[in-house]
Amino acid sequence: MPMILLSGNEAIALGAYEAGAAAAFGYPGTPSTEILVSLVQYAPEGVYCEWSPNEKVALEAAAGAAIAGARSLVTMKCVGLNVAADPLMTLAYTGVVGGMVVVVADDPGQHSSQTEQDTRQYARLAKIPVLEPANSRECRDFMMIAFELSEQHRCPVLVRTTTCVSHSRSLVTPGRRREPNAVKFVKNDPQFVPLPLWGRKLRAKVEERLDAQGAAASADERLNLIIAGRDTRLGIVSSGAPALHARELFPDNPMLKLGWAYPFPDELIRRFAASVDKLLVIEEVDPILEEHIRSLGIACTGKELVPRCGELTPARIYEVREKLAGRDPALPAPVAEAADLPGRPPILCPGCPHRGLFLALTKFDVIVSGDIGCYSLGVFPPLSRTDTILCMGAGFTVAHGMQKAGEKRKIVGVVGDSTFFHSGITGLLDVVYNKGATKLVVVDNRITAMTGHQEHPGTGVTLMGEPTKSASIEAIARACGIERIHIINPYEQGRLIAIFQEEFANDEPALIISRAPCPLHVKQRISPQRRIDHDACKNFRACLKCGCPAIESQGNAKPTINPFICMGCSLCQSLCKFDAIAPVS
Numbered sequence: 001m002p003m004i005l006l007s008g009n010e011a012i013a014l015g016a017y018e019a020g021a022a023a024a025f026g027y028p029g030t031p032s033t034e035i036l037v038s039l040v041q042y043a044p045e046g047v048y049c050e051w052s053p054n055e056k057v058a059l060e061a062a063a064g065a066a067i068a069g070a071r072s073l074v075t076m077k078c079v080g081l082n083v084a085a086d087p088l089m090t091l092a093y094t095g096v097v098g099g100m101v102v103v104v105a106d107d108p109g110q111h112s113s114q115t116e117q118d119t120r121q122y123a124r125l126a127k128i129p130v131l132e133p134a135n136s137r138e139c140r141d142f143m144m145i146a147f148e149l150s151e152q153h154r155c156p157v158l159v160r161t162t163t164c165v166s167h168s169r170s171l172v173t174p175g176r177r178r179e180p181n182a183v184k185f186v187k188n189d190p191q192f193v194p195l196p197l198w199g200r201k202l203r204a205k206v207e208e209r210l211d212a213q214g215a216a217a218s219a220d221e222r223l224n225l226i227i228a229g230r231d232t233r234l235g236i237v238s239s240g241a242p243a244l245h246a247r248e249l250f251p252d253n254p255m256l257k258l259g260w261a262y263p264f265p266d267e268l269i270r271r272f273a274a275s276v277d278k279l280l281v282i283e284e285v286d287p288i289l290e291e292h293i294r295s296l297g298i299a300c301t302g303k304e305l306v307p308r309c310g311e312l313t314p315a316r317i318y319e320v321r322e323k324l325a326g327r328d329p330a331l332p333a334p335v336a337e338a339a340d341l342p343g344r345p346p347i348l349c350p351g352c353p354h355r356g357l358f359l360a361l362t363k364f365d366v367i368v369s370g371d372i373g374c375y376s377l378g379v380f381p382p383l384s385r386t387d388t389i390l391c392m393g394a395g396f397t398v399a400h401g402m403q404k405a406g407e408k409r410k411i412v413g414v415v416g417d418s419t420f421f422h423s424g425i426t427g428l429l430d431v432v433y434n435k436g437a438t439k440l441v442v443v444d445n446r447i448t449a450m451t452g453h454q455e456h457p458g459t460g461v462t463l464m465g466e467p468t469k470s471a472s473i474e475a476i477a478r479a480c481g482i483e484r485i486h487i488i489n490p491y492e493q494g495r496l497i498a499i500f501q502e503e504f505a506n507d508e509p510a511l512i513i514s515r516a517p518c519p520l521h522v523k524q525r526i527s528p529q530r531r532i533d534h535d536a537c538k539n540f541r542a543c544l545k546c547g548c549p550a551i552e553s554q555g556n557a558k559p560t561i562n563p564f565i566c567m568g569c570s571l572c573q574s575l576c577k578f579d580a581i582a583p584v585s
């Protein structure tokens with residue numbers, strides 16, 4: 001078949017399809033989201049795909065599919081594996097029947113993540129293999145191998161990508177789809193019921209499996225290979241995208257490129273180390289290989305030269321090379337920023353409903369505990385109405401903890417609709433059950449917006465495009481015991497402010513659902529664009545307080561509204577005391 005140009009994520013989807021995966025589960029998270037978005041194209045050929053409410057649910061569902069004999073896939077971003085860690089640890093003991101691959105997309109450089117986690121650490125903790133593709137071809141090929149290894153060793157296999165690998169494009173040769181496995185669950189209590197009496201036996205088997213996998217990794221030249229080089233004074237050990245960059249920067253040096261880095265291929269590492277004078281380990285984020293190589297009694301250079309934090313770009317590896325050679329890296333100076341370039345901080349889109357919520361909250365001296373989503377941008381000026389962000393679902397719980405600790409100010413917990421279903425419900429339950437007084441806000445824009453508009457349990461549509469039941473946030477809250485519930489259009493500033501005033505005056509928990517669709521998703525103006533009448537405008541500049549990027553102001557000139565991007569939300573109009581802002585007729 002002719003080669004095709006695919007992103008790493010698309011190639012992972014292709015690999016899963018060709019490997020005969022029958023079911024795939026995931027929760028959207030950059031940079032992993034496009035895997036399921038791409039895989040769902042194969043639904044007509046029998047690949048079931050779903051967005052699960054969260055990563056733990058997704059991993060458990062994939063485990064169920066694999067225990068019943070199917071090949072299954074689960075996808076998430078790095079922090080998602082924190083949520084899914086509980087079932088992963090046990091699944092590493094109980095194992096699977098059909099192959100199960102857990103694809104986790106790490107984000108070195110934190111382009112879109114709150115932490116810079118190294119998923120290889122989870123492989124060590126769970127004692128399961130981790131494969132690290134370096135480009136799209138390897139993404140496709142390694143997926144096929146990962147399913148094979150999973151069935152051979154009867155355990156889940158992690159595939160770790162990074163933002164660079166997931167989002168860059170390279171050529172892939174597609175193949176034919178393998179016949180999916182027959183599905184029939186076979187009862188086997190000592191394997192699938194890890195009560196301590198059986199769990200202890202499973203634990204011992206995990207160690208035996210690790211030894212077998214380490215030996216297999218040493219011998220598997222599809223994944224781990226020694227690339228010859230004539231300058232054997234230095235050998236490079238690397239994995240993932242940095243291995244490709246390092247190959248370009250050290251073209252004459254031998255390289256041990258590890259696609260299956262854990263369990264460690266000790267025999268191969270020893271053999272490679274014996275063939276060179278010195279070793280340099282180039283790995284992104286944590287010094288996992290480096291520490292292990294040292295534990296084998298082999299000297300190497302690593303994180304004393306290779307940065308621990310951030311993405312290992314070619315420029316940074318070049319710097320390592322020059323420092324190692326005792327030369328001044330003398331990188332070309334970055335292009336100077338023109339003094340008059342406007343700043344472009346991340347900002348809510350024009351017409352974003354979240355702006356209405358944060359604008360209303362600027363009227364109150366309260367603490368706002370935020371969460372992960374587009375609404376995280378409420379932290380930036382001029383709104384500056386978010387004070388803490390911890391993780392998915394923590395908008396409610398962090399607020400509750402502050403209140404219970406005795407914080408005197410009123411506290412508002414904010415989560416999005418997708419986050420509410422992901423892990424916000426338990427926080428709400430905590431507030432009600434433990435008699436909290438937190439004001440709970442769900443910014444409900446009817447979609448998982450930040451990752452590119454994915455469906456969720458409240459949207460009434462599945463990833464497969466089928467209509468389904470739409471979970472009601474207010475009904476769930478009522479069932480949990482919340483009695484004070486307001487549903488409000490956030491563009492109605494007067495009403496929203498009045499609701500907050502009413503709720504801040506009492507000590508009961510309340511739920512405020514700030515509900516309006518993401519205009520970028522529905523691709524519709526809310527109402528006609530606004531324009532500023534410069535005869536009526538006194539240049540009081542109150543409209544700028546809503547931080548809408550459609551409002552432009554050069555120096556001290558009177559602001560104008562860019563009609564091409566104004567969504568007609570009317571928030572700026574509500575701020576103008578001089579009635580200078582009105583809909584375009």
Ligand code: SF4
Nearest residue numbers: 348349352374449518
């Ligand atoms: S994508 Fe939608 S929800 Fe996100 S900032 Fe833009 S308008 Fe708001």
Ligand code: SF4
Nearest residue numbers: 548566567569570572
């Ligand atoms: S109406 Fe005003 S605040 Fe709303 S999108 Fe247009 S310029 Fe921005």
